[in-house]
Amino acid sequence: MSFEAVKSPVGHSSGGGQWLVTISQVVTDVDLVSRSTLLESTLASGRYTEFCDRKISLCRDHADATVWSFLKVRHIHTHRFM
16 A cells, blocks of 8 residues: 655645555465466577477366467477578
């Protein structure tokens, strides 16, 4: 939570001043942070094929595995012809 004094616009004197109050909450989900870190390291290293292989191995749904397989093949195909 933070407080900040806000100046009133010219000609609008309220006497007591105004305050802006900002309330924020940081939610830390360990699993989300872990997946985010993995994605960031993959993007930095360029190891997309390994990332896709990992995602495929973790899929519980055949449709999801198919999507990750397609992305893997797409990356390999694009990488070879660049």
